Amino acid sequence: xxxxxxxxxxxxxxxxxxxxxxxxxxxxxxxxxxxxxxxxxxxxxxxxxxxxxxxxxxxxxxxxxxxxxxxxxxxxxxxxxxxxxxxxxxxxxxxxxxxxxxxxxxxxxxxxxxxxxxxxxxxxxxxxxxxxxxxxxxxxxxxxxxxxxxxxxxxxxxxxxxxxxxxxxxxxxxxxxxxxxxxxxxxxxxxxxxxxxxxxxxxxxxxxxxxxxxxxxxxxxxxxxxxxxxxxxxxxxxxxxxxxxxxxxxxxxxxxxxxxxxxxxxxxxxxxxxxxxxxxxxxxxxxxxxxxxxxxxxxxxxxxxxxxxxxxxxxxxxxxxxxxxxxxxxxxxxxxxxxxxx
Amino acid sequence: xxxxxxxxxxxxxxxxxxxxxxxxxxxxxxxxxxxxxxxxxxxxxxxxxxxxxxxxxxxxxxxxxxxxxxxxxxxxxxxxxxxxxxxxxxxxxxxxxxxxxxxxxxxxxxxxxxxxxxxxxxxxxxxxxxxxxxxxxxxxxxxxxxxxxxxxxxxxxxxxxxxxxxxxxxxxxxxxxxxxxxxxxxxxxxxxxxxxxxxxxxxxxxxxxxxxxxxxxxxxxxxxxxxxxxxxxxxxxxxxxxxxxxxxxxxxxxxxxxxxxxxxxxxxxxxxxxxxxxxxxxxxxxxxxxxx
Numbered sequence: 001x002x003x004x005x006x007x008x009x010x011x012x013x014x015x016x017x018x019x020x021x022x023x024x025x026x027x028x029x030x031x032x033x034x035x036x037x038x039x040x041x042x043x044x045x046x047x048x049x050x051x052x053x054x055x056x057x058x059x060x061x062x063x064x065x066x067x068x069x070x071x072x073x074x075x076x077x078x079x080x081x082x083x084x085x086x087x088x089x090x091x092x093x094x095x096x097x098x099x100x101x102x103x104x105x106x107x108x109x110x111x112x113x114x115x116x117x118x119x120x121x122x123x124x125x126x127x128x129x130x131x132x133x134x135x136x137x138x139x140x141x142x143x144x145x146x147x148x149x150x151x152x153x154x155x156x157x158x159x160x161x162x163x164x165x166x167x168x169x170x171x172x173x174x175x176x177x178x179x180x181x182x183x184x185x186x187x188x189x190x191x192x193x194x195x196x197x198x199x200x201x202x203x204x205x206x207x208x209x210x211x212x213x214x215x216x217x218x219x220x221x222x223x224x225x226x227x228x229x230x231x232x233x234x235x236x237x238x239x240x241x242x243x244x245x246x247x248x249x250x251x252x253x254x255x256x257x258x259x260x261x262x263x264x265x266x267x268x269x270x271x272x273x274x275x276x277x278x279x280x281x282x283x284x285x286x287x288x289x290x291x292x293x294x295x296x297x298x299x300x301x302x303x304x305x306x307x308x309x310x311x312x313x314x315x316x317x318x319x320x321x322x323x324x325x326x327x328x329x330x331x332x333x334x335x336x337x338x339x340x341x342x
Numbered sequence: 343x344x345x346x347x348x349x350x351x352x353x354x355x356x357x358x359x360x361x362x363x364x365x366x367x368x369x370x371x372x373x374x375x376x377x378x379x380x381x382x383x384x385x386x387x388x389x390x391x392x393x394x395x396x397x398x399x400x401x402x403x404x405x406x407x408x409x410x411x412x413x414x415x416x417x418x419x420x421x422x423x424x425x426x427x428x429x430x431x432x433x434x435x436x437x438x439x440x441x442x443x444x445x446x447x448x449x450x451x452x453x454x455x456x457x458x459x460x461x462x463x464x465x466x467x468x469x470x471x472x473x474x475x476x477x478x479x480x481x482x483x484x485x486x487x488x489x490x491x492x493x494x495x496x497x498x499x500x501x502x503x504x505x506x507x508x509x510x511x512x513x514x515x516x517x518x519x520x521x522x523x524x525x526x527x528x529x530x531x532x533x534x535x536x537x538x539x540x541x542x543x544x545x546x547x548x549x550x551x552x553x554x555x556x557x558x559x560x561x562x563x564x565x566x567x568x569x570x571x572x573x574x575x576x577x578x579x580x581x582x583x584x585x586x587x588x589x590x591x592x593x594x595x596x597x598x599x600x601x602x603x604x605x606x607x608x609x610x611x612x613x614x615x616x617x618x619x620x621x622x623x624x625x626x627x628x629x630x631x632x633x634x
Binding site (some may be wrong): 122123124125126127129132194195196197198200236237238239241242243244245246256284285287323324326327330331333334337338 | 359362363366367369370372373374375376377378379380381382383385458461462463464465466467468471472476477479481482485
């Protein structure tokens with residue numbers, strides 16, 4: 001089995017976990033930079049998936065399963081630019097798929113995608129299914145990369161019908177060690193929001209991401225099918241206002257015309273990545289249906305959206321207005337009132 | 343924290359205690375984010391406790407809405423309420439929601455389908471989602487009906503709400519009858535609904551088309567008072583309203599491919615439209631005056 005993008009925390013965790021599965025003989029981790037975390041018994045091969053050398057790695061190790069996780073929104077560490085991320089996402093996927101197409105041993109391909117391929121617009125239906133066409137295609141950034149990556153993957157699936165292809169569209173991934181732009185956003189002391197909009201958000205827990213990737217990379221269990229495209233998200237939704245209250249971080253509403261300006265100002269000082277697609281998500285929100293994930297893929301997430309969020313919130317420490325303190329204040333007020341009445 | 347048992351003390355003191363305790367419990371849940379919204383963003387608690395109390399004075403005191411035939415809305419399972427649309431501003435939708443919310447014995451809540459403009463406007467979109475409204479598209483409507491919700495739709499859309507005063511109570515075209523095929527696919531009955539009184543709240547005597555185009559809205563109303571009196575002109579006239587729910591039209595028993603049959607769709611659409619129009623005329627004849 002070959003896993004790309006292993007220098008990331010999440011991929012590293014997946015590599016460490018998948019080795020313990022009995023079906024897996026060997027795991028080869030690939031990335032352009034060596035990972036900081038250990039990969040267990042997995043072999044690390046330093047290779048840039050943007051170069052044709054990746055085909056040699058596939059042939060040399062007689063890889064049968066490829067898990068493509070190097071589709072990401074942000075550069076790793078500091079110093080990486082958006083251009084290089086885009087190149088890794090798009091050119092890297094093209095090279096990897098080209099290599100897979102030539103390889104006679106590859107039988108299974110799993111691609112980590114994102115629900116951001118649906119975009120977020122006021123004219124979209126409230127809940128997206130796997131087949132909903134987006135009203136306005138993402139115009140740039142990671143969402144566009146993901147759309148293009150999925151396009152290449154569909155082309156590959158047509159050319160190699162013998163390879164089982166599974167595309168997993170993950171909702172926003174949260175958990176104790178999440179390093180996504182949204183996790184950075186929720187770590188700000190005050191949350192800038194778009195005035196007059198309260199987006200619905202959906203989260204999926206890191207542990208569930210690892211589990212669903214394992215289901216997708218093995219042979220399907222009885223009565224399930226693990227090739228195709230699946231939305232992966234925890235049950236239920238949280239609105240941004242609920243998130244901020246549960247985190248105990250106050251919000252600062254910003255008027256929509258000023259949002260891009262504030263966003264770029266924050267990005268310049270390096271606080272967090274406020275890409276236009278991130279702003280659109282935080283304006284209109286996005287919710288997906290997960291019936292396919294449950295019924296076809298046979299995966300039941302352990303964490304609901306709210307549970308994934310509270311696990312994340314616990315790992316981030318209290319905000320300026322901790323919900324417990326607010327609850328205590330209200331309780332004190334109510335005892336005061338009832339005493340007065342008696 | 344559990345609310346205390348109500349005590350019928352002298353002067354209703356127990357009632358007040360209970361209300362304060364209930365209010366504080368509500369405040370506590372809101373402040374800590376400990377409440378639920380559904381996938382469409384519907385916040386049941388906020389709608390029941392806050393939003394409905396905000397429009398109730400308008401519903402009870404200002405328009406004095408009279409509701410007839412509420413028993414035509416089934417107590418359980420999905421149903422599609424199809425109503426006429428009028429009044430320049432979609433107050434009729436809100437009144438319809440309040441009518442179902444406050445009068446239905448099973449305490450059902452209406453899930454309105456709203457135009458995309460609603461979801462583009464700041465504040466409005468937020469409140470609409472929390473009150474349980476969603477975008478008028480087949481996907482959302484079908485999903486809600488399948489979940490057994492009562493869904494409200496006004497198929498005339500902007501044609502109905504933005505029609506001139508001279509055409510009051512004349513139903514406009516009902517789109518392409520998309521609502522019928524949605525109801526058919528979900529197997530939900532269609533409840534026709536006629537609203538009298540909304541047409542006269544803002545008598546639209548003109549439409550500033552150029553201004554509307556510049557502002558990106560479907561019409562810019564000119565009434566005897568708006569925009570001449572400024573914000574004061576935006577106060578609706580205190581008309582007396584009647585909302586009548588008609589006999590439900592069942593959609594079960596059609597074959598699966600019926601939803602794609604255009605002839606059947608047009609026939610059913612016409613049946614619903616005729617019934618609403620007929621009831622409108624009947625209510626208008628019964629009405630003593632616009633304001634009383």
